[in-house]
Amino acid sequence: MFLGEFSCLAAFYLLRCRAAGHPDTSVDPQQPFNPLLFLPPALCDMTGTSIMYVALNMTSASSFQMLRGAVIIFTGLFSVTFLGRRLALSQWLGILATIAGLVVVGLADLLSKHDSQHKLSEVITGDLLIIMAQIIVSIQMVLEEKFVYKHNVHPLRAVGTEGLFGFVILSLLLVPMYYIPAGSFSGNPRGMLEDALDAFCQVGRQPLIALALLGNISSIAFFNFAGISVTKELSATTRMVLDSLRTIVIWALSLTLGWEAFHPLQILGFLILLTGTALYNGLHRLLLSRLSRGRPPAEEGEHERLLGGPRTAINDAS
Numbered sequence: 173m174f175l176g177e178f179s180c181l182a183a184f185y186l187l188r189c190r191a192a193g194h195p196d197t198s199v200d201p202q203q204p205f206n207p208l209l210f211l212p213p214a215l216c217d218m219t220g221t222s223i224m225y226v227a228l229n230m231t232s233a234s235s236f237q238m239l240r241g242a243v244i245i246f247t248g249l250f251s252v253t254f255l256g257r258r259l260a261l262s263q264w265l266g267i268l269a270t271i272a273g274l275v276v277v278g279l280a281d282l283l284s285k286h287d288s289q290h291k292l293s294e295v296i297t298g299d300l301l302i303i304m305a306q307i308i309v310s311i312q313m314v315l316e317e318k319f320v321y322k323h324n325v326h327p328l329r330a331v332g333t334e335g336l337f338g339f340v341i342l343s344l345l346l347v348p349m350y351y352i353p354a355g356s357f358s359g360n361p362r363g364m365l366e367d368a369l370d371a372f373c374q375v376g377r378q379p380l381i382a383l384a385l386l387g388n389i390s391s392i393a394f395f396n397f398a399g400i401s402v403t404k405e406l407s408a409t410t411r412m413v414l415d416s417l418r419t420i421v422i423w424a425l426s427l428t429l430g431w432e433a434f435h436p437l438q439i440l441g442f443l444i445l446l447t448g449t450a451l452y453n454g455l456h457r458l459l460l461s462r463l464s465r466g467r468p469p470a471e472e473g474e475h476e477r478l479l480g481g482p483r484t485a486i487n488d489a490s
Contacts, residue, residue: 176392181332230298266452
């Protein structure tokens with residue numbers, strides 16, 4: 173994941189080299205800043221994503237994707253508390269709708285049938301871990317917004333710098349993890365918290381694992397770059413609508429492959445979450461302006477400050 177984010181730094185320098193040859197508004201003049209400012213967001217990204225990957229092993233992929241919408245709740249509250257921002261009534265309604273949607277999705281997980289791979293206790297734990305991770309991700313978003321706009325840092329440079337920090341830190345952590353016993357929590361033959369040598373052996377013997385890793389790296393890099401481009405050229409609401417399609421694709425694919433059972437409450441939960449996200453990002457104003465054939469109102473926050481849609485870090489594909 174961090175390698176994919178790190179590749180955004182290469183994309184930034186390529187854009188800057190192209191801008192040196194002829195004027196290009198895509199790379200604005202950069203103010204001097206300390207790269208260590210992005211160390212705290214990188215640590216938040218690393219911690220939040222690690223928790224979500226653990227939770228993904230405990231619950232379904234569709235619930236995982238839907239529950240990530242909780243980031244709107246905590247990002248909105250933290251932006252009011254730490255950035256001094258005032259939220260509009262529609263944004264507060266969006267937060268309330270998101271909370272209601274999370275409750276419905278949680279009920280769907282409780283009422284759905286569970287197999288031997290995902291027991292009820294594991295599903296509940298996984299759902300709670302996902303929501304807990306969104307608190308950390310929201311802290312990361314608030315820090316990014318504060319640092320990026322204070323120092324006028326290009327979003328690609330910000331994502332790439334975080335990827336560099338995360339890649340170096342996790343690479344160093346692989347050394348002590350190789351010697352820490354993890355018991356039943358471990359997934360490697362030695363029973364340690366992490367076995368990098370065994371992982372490389374598996375990658376060498378199973379080409380599908382290498383293909384999945386390359387796909388993950390490429391998708392994360394492209395997702396961050398494309399997300400920034402959509403936000404810049406179109407709007408945050410457009411990016412929100414496109415991101416909601418990802419949840420539909422994941423859910424449909426999981427049902428088609430038989431990885432999870434269909435539950436009607438998930439449809440209701442997804443629609444409520446989508447409504448909350450639309451209200452928070454001001455999509456209702458665009459729809460009302462189209463219906464009234466008026467000019468779309470200028471709305472503060474229409475263009476994201478930095479990756480203002482659901483992240484990630486990531487993610488996150490992370």
